[in-house]
Amino acid sequence: MTVFTAESTASSRHPQDWGRAVAVALNSLVAQSQNADTDLNTSELFDADLTLHIDELADGARLTLTWTKTDTVD
Numbered sequence: 577m578t579v580f581t582a583e584s585t586a587s588s589r590h591p592q593d594w595g596r597a598v599a600v601a602l603n604s605l606v607a608q609s610q611n612a613d614t615d616l617n618t619s620e621l622f623d624a625d626l627t628l629h630i631d632e633l634a635d636g637a638r639l640t641l642t643w644t645k646t647d648t649v650d
Contacts, residue, residue, distance in 0.1 A: 580608045583640040585633065594639060598628075601641040609645060620645070 582604035584597040605626075606618055624643060631638040 578609075578645045580605045580643045580645060581640060582608065583638055585636055585638050587636045589632070589635075589637055594637065597637075597639045598641070601639055605641060605643045609643075 582601040584600040584604070586594045586597040588594070602618075602621065606620060609620060621643070624645070627642040629640040629642070631640070
């Protein structure tokens with residue numbers, strides 16, 4: 577198992593405005609998994625459980641995603 581963590585900030589304290597921050601963190605998780613910033617294979621996230629932690633900031637929120645990736649044997 578490998579644990580990946582990514583965080584992003586949102587400039588709003590309203591959950592309906594956090595979509596971009598979540599997307600940035602998700603892309604970072606996949607990039608970390610592949611050790612690359614391009615050609616992301618987002619299918620690795622299908623059926624995966626992610627943990628979301630939200631910290632309150634003075635002018636928004638910090639969202640932290642954690643993914644425990646089960647290593648596969650080829």
